[in-house]
Amino acid sequence: MSAPTAEQMTTTPTPAAGPMGGASAATGLKIFSARSLKHSFRDGESVLMAILLPLMLMLIFTFIFGESIAAGQGGDRGDYLAYVLPAIALTAAGFGASYTAVVVSNDMTTGFMNRLRTMPFPAVTVLMGHTVSSMVRNMLATAVVVAVAFALGFRTDASVGQFLGAVGLIALWILVITVVFAVLGMVAGSAEAASGYGFILLFLPYVSSGFAPVETMPSWLQGFAGHQPMTPIIDASRSLLNGQSPGSEWWIGILWCAGFIAVALWLAAVIFPKKVAR
Protein backbone atom coordinates (compact mmCIF):
# COMPACT_ATOMS: atom_id res chain seq x y z
CA MET A 1 0.00 0.00 0.00
CA SER A 2 1.28 3.42 -0.80
CA ALA A 3 -0.04 6.80 0.11
CA PRO A 4 -2.46 8.07 -2.50
CA THR A 5 -1.02 10.94 -4.49
CA ALA A 6 -2.82 14.23 -4.54
CA GLU A 7 -4.23 13.23 -7.91
CA GLN A 8 -5.70 9.97 -6.60
CA MET A 9 -7.27 11.79 -3.74
CA THR A 10 -9.16 14.10 -6.00
CA THR A 11 -10.51 11.16 -8.00
CA THR A 12 -11.68 9.27 -4.89
CA PRO A 13 -12.78 12.07 -2.61
CA THR A 14 -13.61 11.49 1.01
CA PRO A 15 -17.40 11.57 1.14
CA ALA A 16 -18.64 14.79 2.62
CA ALA A 17 -20.29 14.52 6.00
CA GLY A 18 -23.95 15.28 5.62
CA PRO A 19 -26.74 15.71 8.12
CA MET A 20 -27.34 11.97 8.25
CA GLY A 21 -29.73 10.66 10.81
CA GLY A 22 -28.19 7.24 11.33
CA ALA A 23 -30.09 3.99 11.08
CA SER A 24 -33.47 3.57 12.78
CA ALA A 25 -34.07 0.76 15.28
CA ALA A 26 -35.95 -1.17 12.58
CA THR A 27 -33.08 -0.86 10.09
CA GLY A 28 -30.60 -1.81 12.80
CA LEU A 29 -32.61 -4.90 13.69
CA LYS A 30 -32.84 -5.90 10.04
CA ILE A 31 -29.09 -5.43 9.50
CA PHE A 32 -28.08 -7.33 12.63
CA SER A 33 -30.57 -10.16 12.17
CA ALA A 34 -29.14 -10.68 8.69
CA ARG A 35 -25.61 -10.46 10.03
CA SER A 36 -26.23 -12.95 12.81
CA LEU A 37 -27.97 -15.38 10.44
CA LYS A 38 -25.01 -15.15 8.09
CA HIS A 39 -22.77 -15.99 11.04
CA SER A 40 -24.91 -19.01 11.91
CA PHE A 41 -24.98 -20.43 8.44
CA ARG A 42 -21.41 -19.64 7.50
CA ASP A 43 -20.15 -21.30 10.62
CA GLY A 44 -20.90 -24.75 9.22
CA GLU A 45 -19.90 -26.52 12.40
CA SER A 46 -22.43 -24.66 14.49
CA VAL A 47 -25.23 -25.51 12.04
CA LEU A 48 -24.14 -29.14 12.04
CA MET A 49 -24.11 -29.16 15.84
CA ALA A 50 -27.52 -27.53 16.01
CA ILE A 51 -28.97 -30.35 13.91
CA LEU A 52 -26.82 -33.33 14.92
CA LEU A 53 -27.16 -32.78 18.63
CA PRO A 54 -30.95 -33.08 18.86
CA LEU A 55 -30.78 -36.06 16.53
CA MET A 56 -28.24 -37.83 18.70
CA LEU A 57 -30.24 -37.02 21.82
CA MET A 58 -33.40 -38.37 20.30
CA LEU A 59 -31.77 -41.54 19.03
CA ILE A 60 -30.02 -42.19 22.34
CA PHE A 61 -33.11 -41.65 24.45
CA THR A 62 -35.41 -43.56 22.14
CA PHE A 63 -33.22 -46.55 21.36
CA ILE A 64 -31.02 -46.88 24.42
CA PHE A 65 -33.10 -45.71 27.38
CA GLY A 66 -36.52 -45.75 25.74
CA GLU A 67 -37.48 -49.38 26.15
CA SER A 68 -36.43 -49.66 29.79
CA ILE A 69 -37.93 -46.32 30.89
CA ALA A 70 -41.18 -47.07 29.03
CA ALA A 71 -41.32 -50.62 30.45
CA GLY A 72 -41.58 -49.17 33.95
CA GLN A 73 -44.65 -47.22 32.86
CA GLY A 74 -46.21 -50.13 30.99
CA GLY A 75 -45.42 -48.71 27.53
CA ASP A 76 -43.04 -49.41 24.68
CA ARG A 77 -40.39 -47.56 22.75
CA GLY A 78 -42.95 -45.82 20.53
CA ASP A 79 -44.77 -44.48 23.56
CA TYR A 80 -41.53 -43.16 24.97
CA LEU A 81 -40.69 -41.37 21.72
CA ALA A 82 -43.96 -39.47 22.02
CA TYR A 83 -43.24 -38.83 25.69
CA VAL A 84 -39.72 -37.52 25.24
CA LEU A 85 -40.22 -35.45 22.07
CA PRO A 86 -40.95 -32.06 23.73
CA ALA A 87 -37.99 -32.47 26.09
CA ILE A 88 -35.66 -33.29 23.19
CA ALA A 89 -36.80 -30.16 21.35
CA LEU A 90 -36.25 -27.99 24.46
CA THR A 91 -32.89 -29.53 25.33
CA ALA A 92 -31.71 -29.00 21.78
CA ALA A 93 -32.92 -25.42 21.96
CA GLY A 94 -30.78 -24.98 25.07
CA PHE A 95 -27.68 -26.07 23.20
CA GLY A 96 -28.57 -23.95 20.20
CA ALA A 97 -29.26 -20.90 22.34
CA SER A 98 -26.02 -21.26 24.31
CA TYR A 99 -24.31 -20.23 21.08
CA THR A 100 -25.96 -16.83 21.61
CA ALA A 101 -23.92 -16.32 24.78
CA VAL A 102 -20.73 -16.91 22.82
CA VAL A 103 -21.53 -14.54 19.96
CA VAL A 104 -22.81 -11.82 22.28
CA SER A 105 -19.69 -12.15 24.41
CA ASN A 106 -17.52 -11.95 21.31
CA ASP A 107 -19.20 -8.73 20.23
CA MET A 108 -18.90 -7.24 23.70
CA THR A 109 -15.25 -8.07 24.31
CA THR A 110 -13.59 -7.54 20.93
CA GLY A 111 -14.24 -3.83 20.54
CA PHE A 112 -16.88 -4.38 17.87
CA MET A 113 -19.63 -3.20 20.19
CA ASN A 114 -17.57 -0.20 21.26
CA ARG A 115 -17.36 1.03 17.71
CA LEU A 116 -21.08 0.49 17.17
CA ARG A 117 -21.84 2.49 20.29
CA THR A 118 -20.09 5.53 18.90
CA MET A 119 -22.41 5.38 15.89
CA PRO A 120 -25.77 7.15 15.53
CA PHE A 121 -28.17 4.21 15.92
CA PRO A 122 -29.49 2.09 18.82
CA ALA A 123 -26.69 -0.41 19.51
CA VAL A 124 -29.03 -2.71 21.41
CA THR A 125 -30.31 -3.90 18.02
CA VAL A 126 -27.15 -6.01 17.87
CA LEU A 127 -28.46 -8.11 20.75
CA MET A 128 -31.91 -8.25 19.20
CA GLY A 129 -30.38 -9.49 15.95
CA HIS A 130 -28.65 -12.33 17.78
CA THR A 131 -31.99 -13.22 19.38
CA VAL A 132 -33.77 -13.33 16.04
CA SER A 133 -31.13 -15.59 14.52
CA SER A 134 -31.19 -17.88 17.56
CA MET A 135 -34.95 -18.26 17.12
CA VAL A 136 -34.55 -19.12 13.45
CA ARG A 137 -31.72 -21.57 14.11
CA ASN A 138 -33.51 -23.36 16.90
CA MET A 139 -36.90 -23.52 15.21
CA LEU A 140 -35.05 -25.17 12.35
CA ALA A 141 -33.52 -27.69 14.75
CA THR A 142 -36.98 -28.28 16.25
CA ALA A 143 -38.35 -28.94 12.77
CA VAL A 144 -35.60 -31.50 12.22
CA VAL A 145 -36.41 -33.17 15.54
CA VAL A 146 -40.10 -33.40 14.70
CA ALA A 147 -39.40 -34.64 11.17
CA VAL A 148 -37.11 -37.39 12.42
CA ALA A 149 -39.63 -38.33 15.11
CA PHE A 150 -42.18 -38.81 12.35
CA ALA A 151 -39.67 -40.93 10.45
CA LEU A 152 -39.22 -43.08 13.56
CA GLY A 153 -42.93 -43.71 13.74
CA PHE A 154 -44.23 -40.86 15.88
CA ARG A 155 -47.85 -40.00 15.09
CA THR A 156 -49.92 -37.25 16.62
CA ASP A 157 -53.62 -36.99 17.33
CA ALA A 158 -53.30 -33.23 17.72
CA SER A 159 -55.48 -30.84 15.74
CA VAL A 160 -53.69 -28.13 13.75
CA GLY A 161 -54.44 -25.69 16.56
CA GLN A 162 -53.06 -28.01 19.21
CA PHE A 163 -49.95 -28.72 17.13
CA LEU A 164 -49.33 -25.01 16.64
CA GLY A 165 -49.95 -24.46 20.35
CA ALA A 166 -47.24 -26.98 21.21
CA VAL A 167 -44.84 -25.41 18.71
CA GLY A 168 -45.68 -21.99 20.13
CA LEU A 169 -44.84 -23.07 23.68
CA ILE A 170 -41.56 -24.55 22.50
CA ALA A 171 -40.79 -21.35 20.58
CA LEU A 172 -41.53 -19.29 23.68
CA TRP A 173 -39.08 -21.35 25.74
CA ILE A 174 -36.46 -20.95 23.01
CA LEU A 175 -36.93 -17.21 23.31
CA VAL A 176 -36.54 -17.42 27.10
CA ILE A 177 -33.37 -19.44 26.99
CA THR A 178 -31.97 -17.22 24.21
CA VAL A 179 -32.41 -14.00 26.18
CA VAL A 180 -30.99 -15.66 29.30
CA PHE A 181 -27.93 -16.70 27.32
CA ALA A 182 -27.69 -13.23 25.75
CA VAL A 183 -27.53 -11.70 29.24
CA LEU A 184 -24.93 -14.29 30.27
CA GLY A 185 -22.91 -13.39 27.19
CA MET A 186 -23.10 -9.76 28.20
CA VAL A 187 -21.85 -10.23 31.76
CA ALA A 188 -19.28 -12.97 31.07
CA GLY A 189 -15.69 -11.85 30.79
CA SER A 190 -15.02 -13.95 27.71
CA ALA A 191 -16.74 -16.18 25.21
CA GLU A 192 -15.31 -19.23 26.96
CA ALA A 193 -16.72 -18.15 30.31
CA ALA A 194 -20.06 -17.43 28.65
CA SER A 195 -20.41 -20.94 27.33
CA GLY A 196 -19.19 -22.27 30.69
CA TYR A 197 -22.05 -20.59 32.58
CA GLY A 198 -24.46 -21.88 29.98
CA PHE A 199 -23.35 -25.44 30.52
CA ILE A 200 -25.06 -25.50 33.92
CA LEU A 201 -28.35 -24.44 32.39
CA LEU A 202 -28.21 -27.28 29.90
CA PHE A 203 -28.78 -29.83 32.66
CA LEU A 204 -32.07 -28.20 33.63
CA PRO A 205 -34.30 -30.28 31.30
CA TYR A 206 -33.10 -33.57 32.78
CA VAL A 207 -34.47 -32.60 36.18
CA SER A 208 -38.00 -32.10 34.88
CA SER A 209 -40.86 -34.22 33.66
CA GLY A 210 -39.18 -34.29 30.25
CA PHE A 211 -37.28 -37.56 30.21
CA ALA A 212 -38.82 -39.53 33.07
CA PRO A 213 -41.97 -39.02 35.15
CA VAL A 214 -41.34 -36.85 38.20
CA GLU A 215 -42.99 -39.52 40.41
CA THR A 216 -40.11 -41.90 39.66
CA MET A 217 -37.54 -39.50 41.14
CA PRO A 218 -36.44 -39.45 44.79
CA SER A 219 -38.78 -37.33 46.88
CA TRP A 220 -36.17 -34.62 47.57
CA LEU A 221 -35.86 -34.05 43.80
CA GLN A 222 -39.59 -34.14 43.07
CA GLY A 223 -40.23 -30.71 44.54
CA PHE A 224 -37.82 -29.06 42.14
CA ALA A 225 -38.48 -31.27 39.13
CA GLY A 226 -42.24 -30.90 39.45
CA HIS A 227 -42.23 -27.13 39.75
CA GLN A 228 -39.32 -25.89 37.70
CA PRO A 229 -40.34 -23.76 34.70
CA MET A 230 -39.62 -26.38 32.05
CA THR A 231 -42.02 -28.93 33.50
CA PRO A 232 -45.27 -27.08 32.73
CA ILE A 233 -44.00 -26.22 29.23
CA ILE A 234 -43.10 -29.84 28.56
CA ASP A 235 -46.29 -31.23 30.07
CA ALA A 236 -48.47 -28.80 28.16
CA SER A 237 -46.64 -29.45 24.86
CA ARG A 238 -46.89 -33.20 25.37
CA SER A 239 -50.61 -33.03 26.11
CA LEU A 240 -51.21 -30.86 23.05
CA LEU A 241 -49.21 -33.20 20.81
CA ASN A 242 -51.28 -36.11 22.16
CA GLY A 243 -54.41 -34.24 21.21
CA GLN A 244 -55.34 -33.66 24.84
CA SER A 245 -56.20 -30.54 26.81
CA PRO A 246 -53.11 -28.88 28.32
CA GLY A 247 -55.01 -28.15 31.52
CA SER A 248 -53.56 -25.31 33.57
CA GLU A 249 -50.00 -26.19 32.60
CA TRP A 250 -49.96 -23.99 29.52
CA TRP A 251 -50.59 -20.71 31.29
CA ILE A 252 -48.29 -21.59 34.17
CA GLY A 253 -45.61 -22.20 31.55
CA ILE A 254 -46.37 -18.93 29.80
CA LEU A 255 -46.21 -17.02 33.09
CA TRP A 256 -42.80 -18.50 33.82
CA CYS A 257 -41.58 -17.47 30.38
CA ALA A 258 -42.98 -13.96 30.71
CA GLY A 259 -41.25 -13.64 34.09
CA PHE A 260 -37.90 -14.79 32.73
CA ILE A 261 -38.14 -12.48 29.72
CA ALA A 262 -39.09 -9.50 31.89
CA VAL A 263 -36.16 -10.07 34.25
CA ALA A 264 -33.72 -10.62 31.37
CA LEU A 265 -34.87 -7.43 29.63
CA TRP A 266 -34.54 -5.49 32.84
CA LEU A 267 -31.04 -6.85 33.43
CA ALA A 268 -30.09 -6.07 29.84
CA ALA A 269 -31.41 -2.52 30.18
CA VAL A 270 -29.31 -2.01 33.32
CA ILE A 271 -26.14 -3.80 32.25
CA PHE A 272 -25.85 -3.10 28.55
CA PRO A 273 -25.34 0.68 28.71
CA LYS A 274 -22.58 0.24 31.28
CA LYS A 275 -20.67 -2.52 29.56
CA VAL A 276 -17.80 -1.01 27.68
CA ALA A 277 -14.79 -3.09 26.78
CA ARG A 278 -11.65 -1.52 28.15
Added chain:
Amino acid sequence: MSYTEDALIEISGLSKSYGKHQVLTDLSLTLTPGIHALLGPNGAGKTTLVNILSTLIPYDAGRVRVLGRDPQKQRRQLQRLISLTGQYAAVDGQLTGMENMLMMGQLFGLSRSEAKRRADALLERFELSSAAGKRAATYSGGMRRKLDIAASLIAGPELIFLDEPTTGLDTRSRQALWDEINALAAAGTSIFLTTQYLEEADVLAERIMVLHGGSIVAEGTAAELKDRVGASTIQLHDAAGHIVETLPTRGDAAGLAAQLTRIAAERPEVSVTVRKPTLDEVFLELTGEPAAQDQQKESIPA
Protein backbone atom coordinates in the same frame (compact mmCIF):
# COMPACT_ATOMS: atom_id res chain seq x y z
CA MET B 1 -13.04 29.15 28.25
CA SER B 2 -15.18 30.40 25.44
CA TYR B 3 -16.10 28.26 22.51
CA THR B 4 -14.15 29.04 19.42
CA GLU B 5 -15.67 28.27 16.07
CA ASP B 6 -12.69 26.46 14.63
CA ALA B 7 -11.70 24.36 17.65
CA LEU B 8 -11.58 20.63 17.13
CA ILE B 9 -11.58 19.63 20.77
CA GLU B 10 -11.91 21.80 23.86
CA ILE B 11 -11.52 20.28 27.29
CA SER B 12 -11.30 22.05 30.60
CA GLY B 13 -11.13 20.56 34.06
CA LEU B 14 -12.03 17.05 32.89
CA SER B 15 -12.06 14.35 35.57
CA LYS B 16 -12.98 10.71 35.34
CA SER B 17 -12.68 7.90 37.84
CA TYR B 18 -13.70 4.27 37.96
CA GLY B 19 -14.79 3.80 41.53
CA LYS B 20 -11.88 4.92 43.67
CA HIS B 21 -9.43 4.76 40.80
CA GLN B 22 -8.92 8.27 39.46
CA VAL B 23 -8.00 8.00 35.78
CA LEU B 24 -8.15 11.59 34.54
CA THR B 25 -7.55 14.55 36.80
CA ASP B 26 -8.44 18.15 35.94
CA LEU B 27 -7.37 17.68 32.34
CA SER B 28 -7.47 20.68 30.04
CA LEU B 29 -6.71 20.82 26.35
CA THR B 30 -7.54 22.80 23.23
CA LEU B 31 -6.90 21.38 19.78
CA THR B 32 -7.38 22.84 16.33
CA PRO B 33 -8.11 20.64 13.28
CA GLY B 34 -5.18 18.43 12.20
CA ILE B 35 -3.40 15.30 13.39
CA HIS B 36 -2.90 15.02 17.12
CA ALA B 37 -1.16 12.25 18.99
CA LEU B 38 -1.80 11.38 22.58
CA LEU B 39 1.29 9.76 23.94
CA GLY B 40 1.49 7.88 27.18
CA PRO B 41 2.48 4.61 28.79
CA ASN B 42 0.06 1.75 29.34
CA GLY B 43 -2.55 2.67 31.90
CA ALA B 44 -2.03 6.41 31.54
CA GLY B 45 -5.69 6.88 30.64
CA LYS B 46 -5.36 7.27 26.87
CA THR B 47 -8.21 4.92 26.05
CA THR B 48 -10.39 6.45 28.74
CA LEU B 49 -9.92 9.89 27.22
CA VAL B 50 -10.68 8.60 23.72
CA ASN B 51 -13.75 6.77 25.01
CA ILE B 52 -15.06 9.97 26.59
CA LEU B 53 -14.42 12.07 23.48
CA SER B 54 -16.03 9.47 21.22
CA THR B 55 -19.28 9.37 23.28
CA LEU B 56 -18.63 5.86 24.61
CA ILE B 57 -18.47 6.64 28.32
CA PRO B 58 -19.66 9.58 30.45
CA TYR B 59 -17.28 11.89 32.28
CA ASP B 60 -17.53 12.94 35.90
CA ALA B 61 -16.67 16.61 35.86
CA GLY B 62 -15.41 19.36 33.59
CA ARG B 63 -16.39 20.77 30.24
CA VAL B 64 -15.86 18.80 27.05
CA ARG B 65 -16.62 19.86 23.49
CA VAL B 66 -15.78 17.87 20.40
CA LEU B 67 -16.53 19.70 17.15
CA GLY B 68 -18.46 22.10 19.34
CA ARG B 69 -20.68 19.37 20.78
CA ASP B 70 -20.88 17.87 24.23
CA PRO B 71 -20.19 14.14 23.80
CA GLN B 72 -22.54 13.38 26.68
CA LYS B 73 -25.47 15.69 26.02
CA GLN B 74 -25.26 15.90 22.23
CA ARG B 75 -24.30 12.31 21.68
CA ARG B 76 -26.25 11.50 18.53
CA GLN B 77 -25.33 14.80 16.86
CA LEU B 78 -21.66 14.20 17.51
CA GLN B 79 -21.83 10.54 16.49
CA ARG B 80 -22.70 11.57 12.95
CA LEU B 81 -19.43 13.47 12.65
CA ILE B 82 -16.90 11.11 14.20
CA SER B 83 -15.72 7.53 14.07
CA LEU B 84 -13.76 5.36 16.44
CA THR B 85 -11.24 2.72 15.51
CA GLY B 86 -10.33 0.91 18.68
CA GLN B 87 -7.29 -1.06 19.73
CA TYR B 88 -8.57 -4.24 18.17
CA ALA B 89 -9.68 -4.31 14.57
CA ALA B 90 -13.43 -4.10 15.11
CA VAL B 91 -14.40 -5.80 11.89
CA ASP B 92 -16.68 -8.79 11.65
CA GLY B 93 -14.53 -11.76 10.69
CA GLN B 94 -17.46 -13.81 9.43
CA LEU B 95 -18.50 -11.12 6.99
CA THR B 96 -16.63 -10.21 3.83
CA GLY B 97 -14.80 -6.93 3.50
CA MET B 98 -17.63 -5.53 1.38
CA GLU B 99 -20.32 -6.76 3.79
CA ASN B 100 -18.51 -5.06 6.65
CA MET B 101 -18.40 -1.81 4.71
CA LEU B 102 -22.07 -1.98 3.71
CA MET B 103 -23.13 -2.76 7.26
CA MET B 104 -21.27 0.26 8.66
CA GLY B 105 -22.53 2.54 5.89
CA GLN B 106 -26.15 1.57 6.40
CA LEU B 107 -25.86 1.96 10.16
CA PHE B 108 -24.73 5.54 9.54
CA GLY B 109 -27.99 6.00 7.66
CA LEU B 110 -26.70 5.69 4.10
CA SER B 111 -28.89 3.99 1.52
CA ARG B 112 -27.58 0.62 0.36
CA SER B 113 -26.65 1.99 -3.06
CA GLU B 114 -24.84 4.99 -1.59
CA ALA B 115 -23.05 2.75 0.90
CA LYS B 116 -22.02 0.46 -1.97
CA ARG B 117 -20.71 3.39 -4.00
CA ARG B 118 -18.61 4.68 -1.13
CA ALA B 119 -17.48 1.18 -0.13
CA ASP B 120 -16.20 0.53 -3.65
CA ALA B 121 -14.19 3.75 -3.62
CA LEU B 122 -12.75 3.18 -0.13
CA LEU B 123 -11.88 -0.47 -0.71
CA GLU B 124 -10.05 0.54 -3.86
CA ARG B 125 -8.24 3.33 -2.10
CA PHE B 126 -7.08 0.95 0.64
CA GLU B 127 -6.13 -1.68 -1.94
CA LEU B 128 -8.68 -4.14 -0.64
CA SER B 129 -10.80 -4.42 -3.80
CA SER B 130 -9.51 -7.87 -4.69
CA ALA B 131 -10.20 -9.10 -1.14
CA ALA B 132 -13.62 -7.42 -0.90
CA GLY B 133 -15.46 -10.72 -1.41
CA LYS B 134 -13.40 -12.67 1.11
CA ARG B 135 -14.24 -13.04 4.77
CA ALA B 136 -12.35 -10.62 6.97
CA ALA B 137 -11.22 -13.54 9.16
CA THR B 138 -8.94 -14.60 6.30
CA TYR B 139 -7.24 -11.19 6.16
CA SER B 140 -3.78 -10.47 7.54
CA GLY B 141 -3.47 -8.17 10.54
CA GLY B 142 -2.54 -5.25 8.31
CA MET B 143 -5.49 -5.86 5.98
CA ARG B 144 -7.90 -6.04 8.89
CA ARG B 145 -6.61 -2.72 10.16
CA LYS B 146 -7.04 -1.17 6.73
CA LEU B 147 -10.57 -2.52 6.49
CA ASP B 148 -11.24 -1.20 9.97
CA ILE B 149 -10.13 2.28 9.00
CA ALA B 150 -11.89 2.14 5.62
CA ALA B 151 -15.10 1.22 7.45
CA SER B 152 -14.68 4.11 9.82
CA LEU B 153 -14.46 6.50 6.86
CA ILE B 154 -17.63 5.43 5.09
CA ALA B 155 -19.79 8.22 6.46
CA GLY B 156 -17.11 10.86 5.82
CA PRO B 157 -16.35 11.79 9.42
CA GLU B 158 -14.80 15.15 10.26
CA LEU B 159 -12.77 13.57 13.04
CA ILE B 160 -11.57 10.03 13.51
CA PHE B 161 -10.23 8.55 16.71
CA LEU B 162 -7.53 5.94 16.26
CA ASP B 163 -6.72 4.13 19.49
CA GLU B 164 -3.24 2.62 19.08
CA PRO B 165 -3.76 2.01 15.37
CA THR B 166 -0.52 0.17 14.69
CA THR B 167 -0.20 -1.91 17.84
CA GLY B 168 0.59 -5.47 16.81
CA LEU B 169 1.45 -4.63 13.21
CA ASP B 170 4.73 -5.46 11.53
CA THR B 171 7.03 -2.66 10.40
CA ARG B 172 5.84 -2.73 6.80
CA SER B 173 2.15 -2.60 7.66
CA ARG B 174 2.86 0.14 10.15
CA GLN B 175 4.61 2.29 7.57
CA ALA B 176 1.79 1.68 5.10
CA LEU B 177 -0.79 2.72 7.66
CA TRP B 178 1.17 5.85 8.49
CA ASP B 179 1.07 6.79 4.81
CA GLU B 180 -2.70 6.30 4.82
CA ILE B 181 -3.18 8.38 7.95
CA ASN B 182 -1.10 11.20 6.47
CA ALA B 183 -3.12 11.03 3.26
CA LEU B 184 -6.35 11.23 5.23
CA ALA B 185 -5.19 14.29 7.07
CA ALA B 186 -4.07 15.85 3.79
CA ALA B 187 -7.61 15.33 2.51
CA GLY B 188 -8.99 17.32 5.44
CA THR B 189 -9.98 14.73 8.04
CA SER B 190 -8.82 15.49 11.55
CA ILE B 191 -7.22 12.66 13.46
CA PHE B 192 -6.85 12.05 17.15
CA LEU B 193 -4.61 9.07 17.75
CA THR B 194 -3.19 7.44 20.81
CA THR B 195 0.08 5.61 20.75
CA GLN B 196 2.77 4.13 22.91
CA TYR B 197 5.25 4.54 20.10
CA LEU B 198 7.20 7.75 20.16
CA GLU B 199 8.30 7.23 16.61
CA GLU B 200 4.67 7.08 15.55
CA ALA B 201 3.82 10.35 17.25
CA ASP B 202 6.96 11.91 15.79
CA VAL B 203 6.20 10.79 12.21
CA LEU B 204 2.48 11.53 12.18
CA ALA B 205 1.40 14.22 14.49
CA GLU B 206 1.53 17.97 14.17
CA ARG B 207 0.90 18.27 17.89
CA ILE B 208 1.83 15.75 20.54
CA MET B 209 0.27 15.56 23.97
CA VAL B 210 1.94 13.58 26.71
CA LEU B 211 -0.53 12.03 29.12
CA HIS B 212 0.81 10.97 32.45
CA GLY B 213 -0.83 10.45 35.80
CA GLY B 214 -4.20 11.50 34.43
CA SER B 215 -3.13 14.90 33.12
CA ILE B 216 -1.43 16.34 30.08
CA VAL B 217 2.12 16.95 31.28
CA ALA B 218 3.41 18.40 28.03
CA GLU B 219 2.03 19.48 24.70
CA GLY B 220 3.54 20.79 21.50
CA THR B 221 5.25 19.82 18.27
CA ALA B 222 7.88 17.10 18.45
CA ALA B 223 10.57 19.79 18.12
CA GLU B 224 9.09 21.89 20.91
CA LEU B 225 8.92 18.91 23.23
CA LYS B 226 12.53 18.07 22.47
CA ASP B 227 13.56 21.64 23.21
CA ARG B 228 11.91 21.45 26.59
CA VAL B 229 14.17 18.69 27.67
CA GLY B 230 17.27 20.55 26.73
CA ALA B 231 19.56 21.56 23.93
CA SER B 232 21.69 19.20 21.86
CA THR B 233 24.18 16.85 23.46
CA ILE B 234 27.63 15.81 22.32
CA GLN B 235 28.24 12.09 22.34
CA LEU B 236 31.75 10.68 22.41
CA HIS B 237 32.28 7.27 20.84
CA ASP B 238 35.23 4.91 21.17
CA ALA B 239 36.76 3.05 18.19
CA ALA B 240 34.11 0.32 18.49
CA GLY B 241 31.34 2.92 18.25
CA HIS B 242 30.21 2.66 21.89
CA ILE B 243 29.17 5.85 23.60
CA VAL B 244 31.76 6.62 26.27
CA GLU B 245 30.45 9.96 27.38
CA THR B 246 27.55 12.33 26.78
CA LEU B 247 28.16 16.04 27.28
CA PRO B 248 25.46 18.67 27.57
CA THR B 249 25.65 21.85 25.48
CA ARG B 250 24.18 25.30 25.87
CA GLY B 251 22.77 25.02 22.38
CA ASP B 252 24.63 27.96 20.79
CA ALA B 253 27.13 27.58 17.97
CA ALA B 254 30.02 29.42 19.64
CA GLY B 255 29.79 27.33 22.79
CA LEU B 256 29.53 24.15 20.74
CA ALA B 257 32.58 25.08 18.64
CA ALA B 258 34.61 25.75 21.77
CA GLN B 259 33.58 22.43 23.32
CA LEU B 260 34.46 20.53 20.15
CA THR B 261 37.86 22.23 19.88
CA ARG B 262 38.65 21.22 23.43
CA ILE B 263 37.60 17.61 22.81
CA ALA B 264 39.74 17.49 19.65
CA ALA B 265 42.77 18.65 21.64
CA GLU B 266 42.28 16.55 24.76
CA ARG B 267 40.77 13.31 23.43
CA PRO B 268 41.86 12.81 19.84
CA GLU B 269 40.96 9.09 20.00
CA VAL B 270 37.15 9.57 20.18
CA SER B 271 34.70 10.25 17.42
CA VAL B 272 31.88 12.72 18.03
CA THR B 273 28.15 13.00 17.34
CA VAL B 274 26.10 16.09 18.06
CA ARG B 275 22.43 15.28 18.38
CA LYS B 276 19.06 16.57 19.49
CA PRO B 277 17.40 14.53 22.21
CA THR B 278 15.09 11.79 20.92
CA LEU B 279 11.43 11.77 21.76
CA ASP B 280 12.24 8.73 23.90
CA GLU B 281 14.47 10.86 26.06
CA VAL B 282 11.80 13.51 26.21
CA PHE B 283 9.28 10.94 27.26
CA LEU B 284 11.52 9.52 29.94
CA GLU B 285 12.26 12.99 31.20
CA LEU B 286 8.58 13.93 31.31
CA THR B 287 7.09 10.79 32.73
CA GLY B 288 10.11 8.90 34.02
CA GLU B 289 10.17 8.58 37.76
CA PRO B 290 7.02 8.62 39.81
CA ALA B 291 8.88 10.50 42.56
CA ALA B 292 9.80 13.30 40.21
CA GLN B 293 6.35 13.41 38.69
CA ASP B 294 4.97 16.30 40.71
CA GLN B 295 8.05 18.38 40.19
CA GLN B 296 7.82 17.70 36.49
CA LYS B 297 4.27 18.89 36.34
CA GLU B 298 5.21 22.11 38.02
CA SER B 299 8.25 22.79 35.94
CA ILE B 300 6.52 22.23 32.62
CA PRO B 301 3.72 24.58 31.75
CA ALA B 302 1.17 22.13 30.32
